[in-house]
Amino acid sequence: MxxxxxxxxxxxxxxxxxxxNAANETLLxxxxxxxxxxxxxxxxxxxxxxxxxxxxxxxxxxxxxxRITPGFRLAARYxxxxxxxxxxxxxxxxxxxxxxxxANAVTLAAExxxxxxxxxxxxxxxxxxxxxxxxxxxxxxxxxxxxPALASVYLVAFDLEMFELWxxxxxxxxx
Ligand code: AR6
Numbered sequence: 001m002x003x004x005x006x007x008x009x010x011x012x013x014x015x016x017x018x019x020x021n022a023a024n025e026t027l028l029x030x031x032x033x034x035x036x037x038x039x040x041x042x043x044x045x046x047x048x049x050x051x052x053x054x055x056x057x058x059x060x061x062x063x064x065x066x067r068i069t070p071g072f073r074l075a076a077r078y079x080x081x082x083x084x085x086x087x088x089x090x091x092x093x094x095x096x097x098x099x100x101x102x103a104n105a106v107t108l109a110a111e112x113x114x115x116x117x118x119x120x121x122x123x124x125x126x127x128x129x130x131x132x133x134x135x136x137x138x139x140x141x142x143x144x145x146x147x148p149a150l151a152s153v154y155l156v157a158f159d160l161e162m163f164e165l166w167x168x169x170x171x172x173x174x175x
Contacts, residue, residue: 021034087127
């Protein structure tokens with residue numbers, strides 16, 4: 001069974017097989033964790049993202065979907081890019097789309113024999129998803145997926161508030 005753990009860290013420093021990027025649908029970088037991952041991985045990452053096919057002009061990954069690239073200068077072998085929903089009040093299927101991000105990232109990880117995977121708090125920054133609810137959806141989705149080859153999933157927080165929210169969601173789900 002996959003072990004789920006909260007971790008306070010800069011996700012770009014982790015030595016897991018893969019790290020997840022909270023990207024946007026262009027996959028061409030941005031601010032927040034996306035910017036940090038591109039800076040740490042080097043310009044090869046942007047070049048690899050550019051090579052991913054466009055689904056429509058400017059869109060390489062729909063909200064809720066995921067794509068994989070090498071990690072280049074990162075310690076992680078892969079970056080799994082997923083696009084979280086922008087919070088619009090809850091009536092635009094944001095919860096289902098966020099759950100899809102976690103599920104599709106895990107599916108891609110399993111296809112690439114990833115044993116250790118690290119997620120940032122997708123959509124919890126500039127996309128403004130309510131954080132407590134986002135953590136609950138992430139933990140519930142990850143616990144419901146049976147991927148025996150995936151040994152560990154780290155729920156990564158940059159700041160203390162997010163770390164405590166991840167821990168609370170883990171505690172709630174094991175009650
Ligand atoms: N390590 C771990 N977590 C981090 C790091 C880091 N180095 N840096 C930030 N976080 P955000 P979103 C946390 O805004 O809401 C980008 O511009 C951060 O504290 O990065 O999904 C993309 O290109 C927060 O808890 O992602 C998109 O346009 C969490 O990561 C847009 O932002 C997510 O915050 C995506 O917005």
